[in-house]
Amino acid sequence: MDSRTTWQDEPMELVTIEDIRAAATRIAGVAVRTPLLPCLWGDADRPLWIKPENLQPTGAFKIRGAHNAVSQLAGRPVVAHSSGNHAQALAYAARAAGVPATIVMPDSAPTVKIERTRALGAEVVLVPIAERETRAAELVEKLGAAFVPPFDHRDIIAGQGTVGLEIAEDLPDAAVVLVPISGGGLASGVATAIKALSPSTQIIGVEPELAADTEEGLRTGTQAHWPLTDRTRTIADGLRMEPSELTFAHLSAHLDGVVTVTEDEIRAAVRTIAYEARLVAEPSGAVTVAAYLNRATKLPKGPTVCIVSGGSVDPTMFATLIT
Amino acid sequence: MDSRTTWQDEPMELVTIEDIRAAATRIAGVAVRTPLLPCLWGDADRPLWIKPENLQPTGAFKIRGAHNAVSQLAGRPVVAHSSGNHAQALAYAARAAGVPATIVMPDSAPTVKIERTRALGAEVVLVPIAERETRAAELVEKLGAAFVPPFDHRDIIAGQGTVGLEIAEDLPDAAVVLVPISGGGLASGVATAIKALSPSTQIIGVEPELAADTEEGLRTGTQAHWPLTDRTRTIADGLRMEPSELTFAHLSAHLDGVVTVTEDEIRAAVRTIAYEARLVAEPSGAVTVAAYLNRATKLPKGPTVCIVSGGSVDPTMFATLIT
Numbered sequence: 118m119d120s121r122t123t124w125q126d127e128p129m130e131l132v133t134i135e136d137i138r139a140a141a142t143r144i145a146g147v148a149v150r151t152p153l154l155p156c157l158w159g160d161a162d163r164p165l166w167i168k169p170e171n172l173q174p175t176g177a178f179k180i181r182g183a184h185n186a187v188s189q190l191a192g193r194p195v196v197a198h199s200s201g202n203h204a205q206a207l208a209y210a211a212r213a214a215g216v217p218a219t220i221v222m223p224d225s226a227p228t229v230k231i232e233r234t235r236a237l238g239a240e241v242v243l244v245p246i247a248e249r250e251t252r253a254a255e256l257v258e259k260l261g262a263a264f265v266p267p268f269d270h271r272d273i274i275a276g277q278g279t280v281g282l283e284i285a286e287d288l289p290d291a292a293v294v295l296v297p298i299s300g301g302g303l304a305s306g307v308a309t310a311i312k313a314l315s316p317s318t319q320i321i322g323v324e325p326e327l328a329a330d331t332e333e334g335l336r337t338g339t340q341a342h343w344p345l346t347d348r349t350r351t352i353a354d355g356l357r358m359e360p361s362e363l364t365f366a367h368l369s370a371h372l373d374g375v376v377t378v379t380e381d382e383i384r385a386a387v388r389t390i391a392y393e394a395r396l397v398a399e400p401s402g403a404v405t406v407a408a409y410l411n412r413a414t415k416l417p418k419g420p421t422v423c424i425v426s427g428g429s430v431d432p433t434m435f436a437t438l439i440t
Numbered sequence: 441m442d443s444r445t446t447w448q449d450e451p452m453e454l455v456t457i458e459d460i461r462a463a464a465t466r467i468a469g470v471a472v473r474t475p476l477l478p479c480l481w482g483d484a485d486r487p488l489w490i491k492p493e494n495l496q497p498t499g500a501f502k503i504r505g506a507h508n509a510v511s512q513l514a515g516r517p518v519v520a521h522s523s524g525n526h527a528q529a530l531a532y533a534a535r536a537a538g539v540p541a542t543i544v545m546p547d548s549a550p551t552v553k554i555e556r557t558r559a560l561g562a563e564v565v566l567v568p569i570a571e572r573e574t575r576a577a578e579l580v581e582k583l584g585a586a587f588v589p590p591f592d593h594r595d596i597i598a599g600q601g602t603v604g605l606e607i608a609e610d611l612p613d614a615a616v617v618l619v620p621i622s623g624g625g626l627a628s629g630v631a632t633a634i635k636a637l638s639p640s641t642q643i644i645g646v647e648p649e650l651a652a653d654t655e656e657g658l659r660t661g662t663q664a665h666w667p668l669t670d671r672t673r674t675i676a677d678g679l680r681m682e683p684s685e686l687t688f689a690h691l692s693a694h695l696d697g698v699v700t701v702t703e704d705e706i707r708a709a710v711r712t713i714a715y716e717a718r719l720v721a722e723p724s725g726a727v728t729v730a731a732y733l734n735r736a737t738k739l740p741k742g743p744t745v746c747i748v749s750g751g752s753v754d755p756t757m758f759a760t761l762i763t
Contacts, residue, residue: 172719
C-alpha cells in the first residue's frame with residue numbers, strides 16, 4: 118500500500134479482504150453468485166473464462182455494492198441520485214434489505230428507467246438535472262436518510278469486491294483478470310480481492326481510448342482529470358465517470374496495469390459475446406473482451422478472466438451492433 | 441411407474457434419482473453448474489427464475505448427458521451421428537474424458553458446425569445424409585467404439601437430469617418447472633429429479649404447436665408419431681425430434697402436463713429473453729418462456745422456473761428476431 122504516498126500525503130484506509138468477505142455474507146441470496154463460463158473460442162495461450170455480471174437481476178454488478186451498503190444501515194432510509202443503473206441497483210438492494218429508497222432522477226431520464234426503478238419499490242423524485250445534487254442533499258436531511266453514492270464509498274467497493282472473491286475461489290490459478298474502469302468501484306474491489314487471495318494473478322483495468330483518464334493517471338502517478346465532454350465521446354456510456362480519491366488510491370495500490378480499446382473494438386466485442394458466449398452485454402461491459410481479443414501482446418499468458426460487467430443496452434443499439 | 445403399462449407391456453427400467461446424483465458427480469467441472477437467475481419481469485403470482493443452459497460451453501445442456509455417458513466407458517472410443525449440436529457436445533465431453541470421438545456428419549452440414557466439432561478434437565466423417573446411420577454402425581464395429589445417441593439412453597437421461605437436481609437444490613419450493621420437449625432426454629431427466637426431490641413441484645413440458653406429438657401422445661395415452669415433414673415446420677429446430685420408447689416412458693411416468701406455444705410466441709420470447717434476461721436463446725430454448733408469458737391460465741401459481749435449454753442460433757436469424 119506504499120504506492121498511496123505517490124499521489125497523496127494523507128493515509129487513506131483501503132478496503133481489506135476481510136471487508137469483502139463480510140460483504141459476501143451480506144449479499145448472499147440477494148446478488149446472484151455468477152459462474153465462471155469457460156469459452157471455447159479463447160486462444161490456446163490464454164484460455165478464456167467470462168464472469169457474467171450482466172446476469173444480475175438489474176443487469177449489472179452494482180447490486181453487490183448497493184446491498185452491502187444498505188444492509189449496514191440498520192433500517193435507515195436511503196437516498197441517491199442517478200440517471201439509471203445505480204438507481205435500479207439501489208432500489209433492488211433496499212427492497213431486499215427492507216429499507217425505503219428515494220431516488221432523485223433527472224426529468225430527462227428515459228421513461229423505462231424511471232418505471233423500472235419505481236417498480237422496484239423506490240420513490241422517484243424527478244428534477245431538472247442541474248438540481249439533482251441539492252435535491253438529494255435536502256432529502257437526506259429531511260428523511261434522516263443515508264446518502265449512497267455509486268462508487269465513492271468503502272462499503273460499495275467491498276461489495277463489488279465480491280466479484281473478485283468469487284473469481285479467486287473458482288479459478289485460483291488465473292494468470293490475469295480484466296476489469297472495466299469507470300468510477301473505479303468495481304476495479305478497486307476486484308483488485309483488492311485478487312491481490313489478497315491470489316497475489317500472482319495480474320489484475321488489468323480496461324478503458325475506452327476515448328475515456329482513458331485512469332490509464333493516464335496511473336502511468337504518470339497523478340490522477341488525470343479529463344473534461345466530461347471528452348469522456349462522453351465513447352459508446353461505452355457506463356465508463357464515462359472518473360475515479361474518486363478513494364478509488365484511485367485502491368487502483369494505485371493494486372492494479373498491475375491498464376489497457377485501452379477503440380470504439381470499433383468495443384462494438385465487435387459486443388457481437389462476439391452475443392454469438393460466442395450467448396450473452397447480451399452493453400458496450401461498457403464488453404471492453405474486457407475487446408482487450409482480450411485485441412491486446413494480447415500486452416497481457417500475460419495463461420488462464421484469463423474477462424469480467425462482463427453489465428448488459429443494460431438499448432435494444433435498437435444492440436441490434437445494430439450485432440448485425 | 442404404473443403408467444408405463446398404459447403404453448407397453450414389458451417393464452422398462454427407468455432412470456432413478458441415484459443415477460442422476462451419480463451423474464452430477466461425474467460431470468462436475470465439465471458442465472457449468474448454471475445458476476438460477478431471478479427475473480424482475482415475472483408476474484406477481486408467478487415469480488420467475490431462468491435456468492440458463494445456453495451458457496454451457498457448447499451452447500446447450502447436451503454436454504451433461506454426453507459426459508455422463510462417455511465417462512462410464514472406461515476409455516472406449518465413441519461414435520455418433522449428428523448434424524450439429526450433439527456432435528459438439530459429444531466432442532467436448534469426450535475430450536474432457538480423454539477418449540477419442542468420431543462423429544459422422546452429413547456433408548450438407550454448415551461449415552461452422554463441422555469446424556467447431558473438429559476444433560474440439562473429434563474426427564469428423566462427412567457422408568451423404570442417407571448414409572449416416574450405416575456409416576456410424578460401420579465405425580462402431582471397426583473401432584470397437586460405443587455408439588452414443590442424443591437422447592435414447594439411460595446415461596444420457598441421467599446426465600440431463602442434473603439440470604433438475606440443481607433446480608431442486610436451489611429452489612426447493614418451486615411450484616412449477618417448465619422444460620422443452622423434443623426427443624425427451626432433458627424432460628425425462630429433469631422430471632425424474634424434480635419428482636424425486638420435490639414431489640409437490642409440477643413439471644410441465646413445452647412443445648411448439650407445430651411439433652406437438654408428445655402433447656398428443658400423453659393426452660391419448662399412446663405415443664403419437666407425426667410425420668417429420670410436419671415436425672420440421674417450426675422455427676424451433678431443436679424440437680423436431682420425437683421421443684423414443686424409453687423417454688416416452690419417463691414422460692408418461694413423471695410429467696404433469698404439456699402445453700404448446702405458437703411460432704409468434706416463440707419469436708417474441710427470444711426477444712424478451714434478450715432484453716430482459718440478457719441472454720441469447722435459440723427458439724427451441726425459448727419455448728418455456730413463451731409458455732410462461734402466454735399460458736399462465738394453464739400453469740399453477742407460485743415460484744416458476746423456465747429452463748432455457750440452448751443458445752445456438754444463426755446470427756442473422758437472431759438479429760431478425762430481436763428487432
